[in-house]
Amino acid sequence: MAAVLDTDPPAAERWFRRHAGWVRVTHWINALCFVLLLMSGLQIFNAHPALYIGERSDFAHPAIAIEARRAGQGIAGQTLIFGHAFDTTGLLGASRQGGELTPRAFPSWATIPSDQDLATGRRWHFFFAWLLVINGLAYLVLGLASRHLGRALLPSGGALTHIGAEILDHLRLRFPRGEAAKRYNVLQQLAYLIVVFVLFPLMILTGLTMAPGIDSAAPQLLALFGGRQTARLIHFVTASGLVLFVAVHLAMVLLSGLWNNLRSMITGWYDLGEERRTAASRQ
Amino acid sequence: MSRDRPHRRGLLKALAALGGLAASGCDRLSNDQHFRSVLDAANTLTYRAQRLLIGAHKLAPEYTEADISPDFRPNGSTDPQDEEYLDLADNGFADWRLKVDGLVEHELALSLAELRQLPSRTQITRHDCVEGWSSIAKWTGVPLSEVLERARVKGEARYVVFHCADTLNEGSEIVTDPESIRYYESIDLVDAAHPQTILAYEMNGKALTTPYGAPLRLRLERQLGYKMAKYIMRIELVRSFDDLHGGKGGYWEDRGYEWYAGI
Numbered sequence: 426m427a428a429v430l431d432t433d434p435p436a437a438e439r440w441f442r443r444h445a446g447w448v449r450v451t452h453w454i455n456a457l458c459f460v461l462l463l464m465s466g467l468q469i470f471n472a473h474p475a476l477y478i479g480e481r482s483d484f485a486h487p488a489i490a491i492e493a494r495r496a497g498q499g500i501a502g503q504t505l506i507f508g509h510a511f512d513t514t515g516l517l518g519a520s521r522q523g524g525e526l527t528p529r530a531f532p533s534w535a536t537i538p539s540d541q542d543l544a545t546g547r548r549w550h551f552f553f554a555w556l557l558v559i560n561g562l563a564y565l566v567l568g569l570a571s572r573h574l575g576r577a578l579l580p581s582g583g584a585l586t587h588i589g590a591e592i593l594d595h596l597r598l599r600f601p602r603g604e605a606a607k608r609y610n611v612l613q614q615l616a617y618l619i620v621v622f623v624l625f626p627l628m629i630l631t632g633l634t635m636a637p638g639i640d641s642a643a644p645q646l647l648a649l650f651g652g653r654q655t656a657r658l659i660h661f662v663t664a665s666g667l668v669l670f671v672a673v674h675l676a677m678v679l680l681s682g683l684w685n686n687l688r689s690m691i692t693g694w695y696d697l698g699e700e701r702r703t704a705a706s707r708q
Numbered sequence: 709m710s711r712d713r714p715h716r717r718g719l720l721k722a723l724a725a726l727g728g729l730a731a732s733g734c735d736r737l738s739n740d741q742h743f744r745s746v747l748d749a750a751n752t753l754t755y756r757a758q759r760l761l762i763g764a765h766k767l768a769p770e771y772t773e774a775d776i777s778p779d780f781r782p783n784g785s786t787d788p789q790d791e792e793y794l795d796l797a798d799n800g801f802a803d804w805r806l807k808v809d810g811l812v813e814h815e816l817a818l819s820l821a822e823l824r825q826l827p828s829r830t831q832i833t834r835h836d837c838v839e840g841w842s843s844i845a846k847w848t849g850v851p852l853s854e855v856l857e858r859a860r861v862k863g864e865a866r867y868v869v870f871h872c873a874d875t876l877n878e879g880s881e882i883v884t885d886p887e888s889i890r891y892y893e894s895i896d897l898v899d900a901a902h903p904q905t906i907l908a909y910e911m912n913g914k915a916l917t918t919p920y921g922a923p924l925r926l927r928l929e930r931q932l933g934y935k936m937a938k939y940i941m942r943i944e945l946v947r948s949f950d951d952l953h954g955g956k957g958g959y960w961e962d963r964g965y966e967w968y969a970g971i
Contacts, residue, residue: 464734469840470840473837473839473841475841477841480771480844482779482841482842483779484779485779534731537734537735537738538734538735538738539734542964543839543965544960544965545964547838547966548747549738549747551751552746552749552750555750555754635836635971637768637931637932637970637971638758638762638930638931638970639758639761639970639971640768640769641762641766641929642758642761642766653836654841657840
């Protein structure tokens with residue numbers, strides 16, 4: 426591996442400017458906002474850890490609920506999802522705080538602040554919600570103006586027909602190399618399109634729908650989402666979808682060349698050299 | 709690829725340590741006054757943005773009889789034990805008077821009977837609690853604007869303060885200064901003039917009961933539930949609420965919640 430192959434490209438061709446400055450800045454601001462919104466969101470959810478369908482809360486029949494129940498000498502955590510109950514003691518419903526099992530929907534390590542404090546959780550949440558929206562708008566405006574959104578995120582017709590092969594390659598952890606690594610592959614494109622144009626807008630719109638002030642200006646939001654409590658349910662479920670996306674995203678970043686990926690999202694520069702060497706040795 | 713591994717391990721360890729630091733860091737930030745005032749700026753932005761959007765006239769959604777909650781839970785104070793309140797309740801609130809004073813031309817002291825004589829509005833609306841749940845009920849009462857019109861609000865007034873009868877006990881401590889933690893709330897004049905801002909004396913067709921704020925509670929339909937003061941004793945028109953109790957314009961505001969609760 427130490428020997429330099431004669432297929433080694435010159436330095437000028439090794440380094441590829443993968444991400445523009447504004448892409449990197451908006452990416453990291455968004456990442457920060459998402460983490461803080463998620464953790465403060467769980468704090469807010471903890472204040473009434475039950476989700477319903479409709480305009481009002483039918484307290485006896487939540488669609489999803491996390492609660493603590495009496496169990497033997499102590500308590501147990503239980504999560505109800507559409508009628509099915511799961512024992513989640515230790516994580517959801519009841520978790521350890523200072524050694525003792527206490528009733529609490531999401532555990533203290535997952536919330537901001539870490540103890541029960543709805544007032545402060547809301548402050549964090551609504552500050553970073555504004556930042557997310559402003560940053561998101563900047564991303565969209567810059568993305569459209571620079572044609573980045575169209576060029577980078579829209580799959581070409583040809584790429585979509587290869588989607589089956591892409592999925593198999595990804596499952597086998599075989600990632601695009603060399604020239605192919607310069608562009609987002611079709612799975613990335615679809616994932617990012619869904620995140621940018623479906624998941625985040627849903628978060629924002631359902632969040633606004635829960636605001637009594639906004640409801641007076643745009644009651645259509647209530648009609649769209651099936652009521653304020655359904656909006657709260659969708660807000661939570663969509664957040665779970667985003668968590669899933671982030672988990673896959675981080676795994677992919679880790680597995681397809683962590684250092685190279687991180688560097689390209691911080692400085693912009695991506696090293697094609699290693700990929701080319703590996704590709705050459707595979708021929 | 710093998711060259712990445714030592715980098716990867718070190719980085720992962722650093723990230724984990726960073727995560728732990730971040731968690732405790734966030735808690736410390738929550739308690740820092742300067743950081744908190746930065747966070748608070750968002751609420752001012754929300755207030756201004758919503759005022760621009762909803763102005764003085766946009767109405768909160770109204771529902772039908774069929775939508776009314778059979779399980780509307782009373783929240784906050786539900787059974788005030790203050791002597792003054794209990795005396796008034798014992799007599800069916802016949803001796804209760806709604807005082808209206810502060811920056812007004814005419815101070816008022818209206819009985820329940822007199823309030824019922826004034827124009828009334830009935831509205832079936834959705835109550836959104838800051839905790840996250842919603843319940844729908846039918847409320848009947850006199851629009852606040854009708855009362856304020858009769859009191860003739862002075863030009864320098866900017867807020868309407870509601871002083872309530874209920875003392876919220878902080879844990880099991882004996883209350884030495886009841887004045888300091890009696891519930892109170894405040895709204896601006898835009899909301900005070902709003903058609904759906906009523907002083908309700910009836911809920912679901914019957915006289916308001918104690919758990920829901922008898923004899924009179926505020927309905928403020930474009931904001932969250934904690935703004936809708938119960939057990940109202942006195943309405944005061946003020947220029948500023950800075951010198952009132954904790955200075956944030958309400959019981960819960962003094963304890964960290966936002967003054968403008970449109971979200």
